[in-house]
Amino acid sequence: MVSGHSDTLKMPKAIKLLIAGGFGVGKTTMVGAVSEIRPLRTEETLTNLSVGVDDLSGVEAKATTTVAMDFGRISIGQDFVLYLFGTPGQERFWFVWDELARGALGAVVLADTRRLADCFPSVDYFERRGTPFVVAVNCFEGAPVFELDEVKLALNLGQDVPILLCDARRRESGKEVLIALVKHAYGRRPTAAAH
Amino acid sequence: MNPEWSPDEERLLDAPTIRPYVIARGRTEAQDRFDLISLAVTIRPTTGAEIGLDPEHQAIVRLCRRALSVAEIAAHLDLPAGIVRVLLGDLFDRGFVAVQQPQPEMDVLDERMYKAVLDGLRAL
Ligand SMILES: Nc1nc2c(ncn2[C@@H]2O[C@H](COP(=O)(O)OP(=O)(O)OP(=O)(O)O)[C@@H](O)[C@H]2O)c(=O)[nH]1
Ligand SMILES: [Mg+2]
Numbered sequence: 001m002v003s004g005h006s007d008t009l010k011m012p013k014a015i016k017l018l019i020a021g022g023f024g025v026g027k028t029t030m031v032g033a034v035s036e037i038r039p040l041r042t043e044e045t046l047t048n049l050s051v052g053v054d055d056l057s058g059v060e061a062k063a064t065t066t067v068a069m070d071f072g073r074i075s076i077g078q079d080f081v082l083y084l085f086g087t088p089g090q091e092r093f094w095f096v097w098d099e100l101a102r103g104a105l106g107a108v109v110l111a112d113t114r115r116l117a118d119c120f121p122s123v124d125y126f127e128r129r130g131t132p133f134v135v136a137v138n139c140f141e142g143a144p145v146f147e148l149d150e151v152k153l154a155l156n157l158g159q160d161v162p163i164l165l166c167d168a169r170r171r172e173s174g175k176e177v178l179i180a181l182v183k184h185a186y187g188r189r190p191t192a193a194a195h
Numbered sequence: 196m197n198p199e200w201s202p203d204e205e206r207l208l209d210a211p212t213i214r215p216y217v218i219a220r221g222r223t224e225a226q227d228r229f230d231l232i233s234l235a236v237t238i239r240p241t242t243g244a245e246i247g248l249d250p251e252h253q254a255i256v257r258l259c260r261r262a263l264s265v266a267e268i269a270a271h272l273d274l275p276a277g278i279v280r281v282l283l284g285d286l287f288d289r290g291f292v293a294v295q296q297p298q299p300e301m302d303v304l305d306e307r308m309y310k311a312v313l314d315g316l317r318a319l
Contacts, residue, residue, distance in 0.1 A: 009236060009238065009293050009295075011234055011236060011262050011293070011295045012234070012262065013295075013297070013298070013302060013308070014232040014233070014234050014264060014295070014297050015232075015297070015299075015302060015308070015312065016231075016232050016297065016299075034319070040266070040267060040270035040271075041270055042231070042266045042267075042269045042270045042275075042276050043269070043275045043276065044231075044275065044276050044277065066275070069266075071266055071270075073264075073267070074315070074316070074319065075315075076311055076312055076314075076315030076316075077311065077315060079311060080308065080311055080312055080315065081234075081262075081264075082312065083231075083232045083264060083266065085231075085266075099231070100231070102230075103230065103232075103297055103299035103300075104299070105299070105302070105303065171319070175316055175317075175319050178316050179313060179316050179317065182309060182312050182313050182316065183313065185303075185309070186309040186313075189303050189304070189309070190303055190304065
């Protein structure tokens with residue numbers, strides 16, 4: 001639904017990017033480094049989830065789950081506004097991911113070489129969904145240094161998936177990662193002919 | 196003694212958790228109507244005398260003098276995003292705000308979008 005009055009009102013187009021990766025890998029840090037506003041936090045309250053799997057009482061359990069997400073914003077002139085969402089770290093929040101990933105232009109998967117496996121679920125998720133993504137290896141001090149090719153191999157990434165080093169605390173570095181992502185998404189865009 | 200009220204019960208009800216659902220009056224159908232990045236902008240200010248507008252509605256109208264996403268409104272007003280969707284639905288239906296839904300299917304086909312975003316990011 002594009003709502004009535006917007007034809008006469010000049011509103012920017014909102015575009016969504018995701019910053020994913022394991023617990024504590026630097027998602028919020030990266031959002032904050034590139035955002036024009038201090039990262040904000042929003043809560044999605046999800047209800048009517050059946051969580052009765054291990055509930056033997058036979059009574060359907062309805063639960064309310066609240067998931068907090070950090071996000072930031074980058075205005076691109078008057079015409080576009082990018083929203084960067086740090087995905088909730090835990091896998092049990094897949095259902096939020098589905099909502100977040102819907103309509104996302106692409107995703108950054110942050111990886112930490114000390115705990116590389118932590119980003120497997122994110123990589124799997126975006127591969128399965130067909131969401132364009134890049135892998136950014138966040139360089140923590142004292143983390144083992146690997147060749148990017150080795151990391152790519154370890155993650156079993158497709159040849160075309162860009163992988164780069166980053167420092168999530170630095171704006172320049174975050175910018176580079178986002179540029180790589182948008183370029184990659186451009187290369188993977190559906191062509192008009194296919195529609 | 197009022198049988199509807201017991202101090203024990205009141206302690207169980209955590210006001211900050213309950214309040215939003217009171218504002219939204221249990222309506223959930225609007226939840227799917229707006230995305231987290233749907234943008235809202237005020238097109239008609241409230242006078243404060245409107246029937247059926249809660250302080251939270253008024254706060255959204257004031258906040259959206261510039262276009263803000265559902266996620267931003269929720270963060271600024273410290274309300275769950277789902278509640279903001281419901282309140283925005285009310286305001287939209289009554290002509291106080293315009294809402295622009297994201298159109299990712301169209302955006303991904305728009306070459307100019309990629310170029311503008313890349314140029315914008317490089318210029319940051
Ligand atoms: N040395 C170093 N520290 C970093 C870097 N990025 C993040 N950190 C630190 O790592 C910690 C975790 O960063 P966050 O940005 O909170 O990570 P997160 O992925 O949002 O964490 P969760 O949301 O809890 O999963 C913080 O103390 C950061 O300051 C980096 O590039 N280098
Ligand atoms: Mg975080």
